[in-house]
Amino acid sequence: MKLQLxxxxxxYGSKQVLKDCTFTFEKGKIYGLLGRNGAGKTTLFNCLTDEVTPDGGSALILDEGGGRPLAPEQVGYVFSTPVLPDFLTGYEFLRFYMDVNRDKVSPDRTIDDYFDLVNIDKEDRHRLIKGYSHGMKNKVQMLLFIVARPPVILLDEPLTSFDVVVALEIKQLLRELRQDHVIIFSTHILQLATDLCDEIAVLSDGRLRQVDSQTLKSGDFEAEIIGMLKDEEHHD
Known part of the structure; x- marks a missing residue:
């Protein structure tokens, strides 16, 4: 399976944020989406989830059956600022989400099995989400795509709110999940990209460019990325 942009x-008005985003993402790899602040990373994600309507272009899912337009239900989106119902407990919310997605839920897993995957303590599962830390809320967000198993997973700055231990847990979880998904996460942290990613896509001047994967672990990686971004015209 592939995601083809x-x-x-x-x-937005006279400002063209995305000019010609063309790229092919493959299942089984973790892609880092690098770009300066204001480059359009979140805008691109919003276009892929139908949060905003693109002015042109297309996103297709390619598999053995051919190509078809990417549908919102095929995308799992983890926001940088979690959007969850604070008036429910974590357990109540996950049970509700599993009921809504009962046709997608693995029959071999219980609610507690899912919480165990992201190491949320049993007592915390029955607390109101309102009292969760930012990191715990992000864990719950990640549980949603583990339950629904969408082919495409988008993560907007996913690890910046986690402490060291939780960040390591989430990295391992993403590595385990990548075989069945196209995983793309945006970040401006080069060390995180080199540590976790199989491939890098740079968003600069409204266009996507691929970094040679051979340089990802080399000493030339940082210099190459800086060279690609230093002429970025649209940044905060």
Whole structure:
């Protein structure tokens, strides 16, 4: 399976944020989406989830049956700021989500099995989400795509709110999940990209460019990325 982006464009007024985003992402790899602040990383994610309507271009899922437009239900999106119902406990919310997605839930896993995957303590499962830390809320967000198993997973700055131990747990979880998904996460932290990613896509001047994977673990990686981004015209 592949996710193919073809010439995605998006403008806000006179500012063209995405000019020609063309790229092919493959299942089984973790892709880092690098770009300066304001480069359009979140805008691109929003276009892929139908949060905003692109001005042009297309996103296709390619598999053995051919190509078809990417549908919102095929995308799991972990926001940088968690969006969850604070008036429910973690257990209540996950039970509700599993009921809604009962046709996708693995029959071999219980609610507690899912919580165990992300190491949320049993007593915390029955607390109101309102009292969760930012990191715990992000863990719950990640549980949603583990339950629904969408082919495409987008993560917007996913690890910046976690302490060292939790970040290591989430990294390992993503490595285990990548075989069945296209995983793309945006970050501006080069060390995180080199540590976790199989491939890097750089968003600069409204276009996506691929970094040679051979340089990902080399000493030339940082210099190459800086060279690709230093002329970025649209950044905060």
């Amino acid at each position: 073809n010439g995605i464009q998006k403008s």
